[in-house]
Amino acid sequence: MNYVPKINRRAFVVSAAAFGGGLALGMDIPFGPTVVRAADGSPELTAWVVIKPDDGVVIRIARSEMGQGSMTGLAQLVAEELECDWSKVSTEFPTPGQNLARNLVWGRQFTAGSRAIRESHEYVRKAGATARTMLIQAAANEWKVPAAECSASNSVITHRPSGRTTTYGKLAEAAAKIEPPKEVALKDPKDWKIAGKPLKRLDTLPKVTGEQVYGIDLKLPGMLCAAIKDCPVFGGKLTSFDAAKVQGMPGVKHVVKVGDSAVAVVADTWWQAKTALDALPAIWDEGPNAKVSSASIAEFIKSGFDAEQAFVGNQQGDVKQAIANAAKKVEAVYSFPYQNHATMEPMNATALYTADRCEAWVPTQVAEAALASVSEASGLPIAKCEVHKLLLGGGFGRRTTHDYVQQAVAIAKQIPSTPIKLIWSREEDMTHGRYHPVTQAKVVGALDANNNLTGLHMRISGQSILAFVNPQNLQDGKDPFVFQGLNPGGAEGQLGYTIPNLLIDHAMRNPHIPPHFWRGVNNNQNAIYLECFMDELAHAAGQDPLEFRRKLMAKHPKHLAVLNAVAEKVGWGQPAPQGIYRGLAQQMGYGSYVAAAAEISVTGGNKIKIHRIVGATDCGYAVNPAQIDRQVAGSFVYGLSALFYGECTVKDGRIEQTNFDTYNSMRIAEMPKVESIIMPSGGFWGGVGEPTIFVAAPAVLNAFFAATGQRIRSFPLKNHNISFA
Numbered sequence: 001m002n003y004v005p006k007i008n009r010r011a012f013v014v015s016a017a018a019f020g021g022g023l024a025l026g027m028d029i030p031f032g033p034t035v036v037r038a039a040d041g042s043p044e045l046t047a048w049v050v051i052k053p054d055d056g057v058v059i060r061i062a063r064s065e066m067g068q069g070s071m072t073g074l075a076q077l078v079a080e081e082l083e084c085d086w087s088k089v090s091t092e093f094p095t096p097g098q099n100l101a102r103n104l105v106w107g108r109q110f111t112a113g114s115r116a117i118r119e120s121h122e123y124v125r126k127a128g129a130t131a132r133t134m135l136i137q138a139a140a141n142e143w144k145v146p147a148a149e150c151s152a153s154n155s156v157i158t159h160r161p162s163g164r165t166t167t168y169g170k171l172a173e174a175a176a177k178i179e180p181p182k183e184v185a186l187k188d189p190k191d192w193k194i195a196g197k198p199l200k201r202l203d204t205l206p207k208v209t210g211e212q213v214y215g216i217d218l219k220l221p222g223m224l225c226a227a228i229k230d231c232p233v234f235g236g237k238l239t240s241f242d243a244a245k246v247q248g249m250p251g252v253k254h255v256v257k258v259g260d261s262a263v264a265v266v267a268d269t270w271w272q273a274k275t276a277l278d279a280l281p282a283i284w285d286e287g288p289n290a291k292v293s294s295a296s297i298a299e300f301i302k303s304g305f306d307a308e309q310a311f312v313g314n315q316q317g318d319v320k321q322a323i324a325n326a327a328k329k330v331e332a333v334y335s336f337p338y339q340n341h342a343t344m345e346p347m348n349a350t351a352l353y354t355a356d357r358c359e360a361w362v363p364t365q366v367a368e369a370a371l372a373s374v375s376e377a378s379g380l381p382i383a384k385c386e387v388h389k390l391l392l393g394g395g396f397g398r399r400t401t402h403d404y405v406q407q408a409v410a411i412a413k414q415i416p417s418t419p420i421k422l423i424w425s426r427e428e429d430m431t432h433g434r435y436h437p438v439t440q441a442k443v444v445g446a447l448d449a450n451n452n453l454t455g456l457h458m459r460i461s462g463q464s465i466l467a468f469v470n471p472q473n474l475q476d477g478k479d480p481f482v483f484q485g486l487n488p489g490g491a492e493g494q495l496g497y498t499i500p501n502l503l504i505d506h507a508m509r510n511p512h513i514p515p516h517f518w519r520g521v522n523n524n525q526n527a528i529y530l531e532c533f534m535d536e537l538a539h540a541a542g543q544d545p546l547e548f549r550r551k552l553m554a555k556h557p558k559h560l561a562v563l564n565a566v567a568e569k570v571g572w573g574q575p576a577p578q579g580i581y582r583g584l585a586q587q588m589g590y591g592s593y594v595a596a597a598a599e600i601s602v603t604g605g606n607k608i609k610i611h612r613i614v615g616a617t618d619c620g621y622a623v624n625p626a627q628i629d630r631q632v633a634g635s636f637v638y639g640l641s642a643l644f645y646g647e648c649t650v651k652d653g654r655i656e657q658t659n660f661d662t663y664n665s666m667r668i669a670e671m672p673k674v675e676s677i678i679m680p681s682g683g684f685w686g687g688v689g690e691p692t693i694f695v696a697a698p699a700v701l702n703a704f705f706a707a708t709g710q711r712i713r714s715f716p717l718k719n720h721n722i723s724f725a
Contacts, residue, residue: 043176048127051172066392070116081128109367114687198626233653304461304507313483317501322455326446336525339436345393347404351412377409397517434516437463451541455501496559531698570597583702592686596695610672619686639696
């Protein structure tokens with residue numbers, strides 16, 4: 001048995017359609033021979049495990065690696081159950097075409113929402129355990145002894161009564177012919193030797209030496225390079241261009257239209273292509289969106305506060321009555337801007353088209369959707385298409401959509417039999433991204449005469465990602481992703497407070513700028529809206545912010561545990577050093593519970609030095625604690641960069657920020673000391689890559705209020721002349 005994850009062909013199609021495909025697949029391909037072999041002839045034991053004659057172990061990884069470390073973590077889980085020699089482990093990515101041909105044996109090749117380990121841990125562990133069981137049985141057969149007398153460790157099988165041993169490499173061929181067991185037992189995590197340990201990442205060395213090939217590095221024989229320019233305004237069209245002006249420039253081979261709105265230059269080198277593209281006269285029909293600005297978008301979204309109809313995400317009791325009867329009412333309006341994914345590696349893809357086949361080499365977070373996009377753009381059936389997945393130079397959600405892949409194929413289709421590598425310029429990447437959605441929130445809280453919180457109404461007004469990405473998945477018009485971190489239950493973000501009268505709703509307002517999933521997604525602003533307002537309520541009630549929260553969290557022990565952990569570590573309740581001020585925040589998302597406590601100082605009223613941030617994470621099980629520690633620190637970089645700098649503004653319908661000179665990121669000197677508390681409580685599997693992003697900003701904002709008495713409710717901080725010290 002290969003332990004096929006719970007996914008069917010329809011689920012594959014829906015996933016592909018959601019992220020750039022839209023194709024229906026209708027083929028039924030058999031599994032093939034009993035013994036499946038890797039390219040070098042080594043036998044598979046399961047679809048996930050190949051054993052080589054020299055005892056080398058190849059572990060297939062279905063999820064994408066974009067710096068988050070899931071390739072190593074998933075390999076650890078397989079190797080743990082396989083009982084193999086970790087020093088001999090390598091990894092490889094199966095292609096989505098191979099996955100289809102083998103009846104989706106690797107399940108979803110989808111990597112977003114901190115899902116890589118939390119959604120695939122069980123079946124990859126079973127794959128390792130199955131392979132180990134088959135190897136033990138092969139040894140038992142050879143020795144003519146009961147399998148129960150044999151054990152496996154470090155790629156060696158031992159017959160305990162006699163002391164005889166043999167290796168995985170010697171047994172692989174025979175093991176591959178054994179009928180896989182229908183059921184296998186998985187280890188108790190307390191017995192882990194490889195998983196759960198802070199092992200070094202498998203992809204570090206090739207990155208350090210430069211051996212690692214990213215999409216932007218790929219070289220193929222006879223390859224040409226393309227640069228592209230799309231209409232500056234989303235929704236506009238390309239009217240005309242004068243190819244004759246640039247066709248004689250060095251290296252230029254082709255000038256082609258791409259879709260309705262873009263033009264590309266193809267040349268021997270990318271720089272030649274870009275130089276010619278910059279010189280190419282082009283005329284655009286920018287359409288009605290050319291009049292849109294950040295100010296007009298803000299007014300459009302603000303109108304949602306007065307809308308009579310809104311989608312309800314969480315409701316309890318009668319919040320209107322509670323607010324009407326309040327001894328004290330607290331009200332605030334927050335707003336959150338568009339933000340760019342700003343991956344280090346800009347969008348790129350390489351495509352090779354012929355009349356009967358189209359292949360693409362793609363840094364993608366969703367391999368099956370990339371394959372569907374190749375098929376759609378090429379006009380060829382999926383069976384005649386393939387995608388070769390490469391490591392990503394950053395993803396953050398941006399590479400779950402495949403506009404750049406469709407463009408590469410569209411160009412290659414006009415130049416058959418020639419590999420075409422399309423690379424977006426940084427300017428193209430910044431101005432034609434898919435952006436963190438823009439929202440505002442009006443929050444009203446009711447306190448009774450004893451300063452107890454009796455009611456809370458949060459009205460979120462703004463953009464829906466799902467309405468743009470996958471509108472067929474709206475629930476009677478509602479986008480459930482809007483309520484991340486604010487839900488009554490579920491792994492995608494429970495509200496960590498019990499409030500007797502509660503209403504959290506959403507007035508949908510969708511401007512023309514395309515939104516998309518951005519690392520941490522809607523938890524980012526929702527954590528600010530909720531946790532900063534909780535701080536406002538605590539101060540209005542004259543109570544300590546930690547104690548105010550604790551009273552509301554008695555029925556939410558996991559939320560409370562991480563909050564208590566950071567409070568204890570930071571010394572909450574004890575006097576802070578002179579000039580140091582503290583802030584707290586907690587949130588739940590992607591199956592994990594997180595909290596942060598920040599210590600800051602402020603000089604001149606507007607220069608913030610973040611001295612330390614303590615972050616606590618309960619992700620259920622910790623597969624690689626060292627990598628979790630790095631993820632927490634990295635997520636704080638992402639969250640704090642967004643807080644201080646991250647904003648995309650709109651003028652004349654277009655994004656104004658074109659490069660890192662106008663879309664900044666925090667520097668090493670601005671980075672605080674990070675103290676990570678990893679506190680897996682077991683019983684569930686949560687994500688790691690995104691959750692602690694949420695709590696960085698509200699913890700710092702609450703500390704800033706403690707220091708200055710000033711509440712900041714719109715972002716980034718640079719707009720308030722607030723910067724790092």
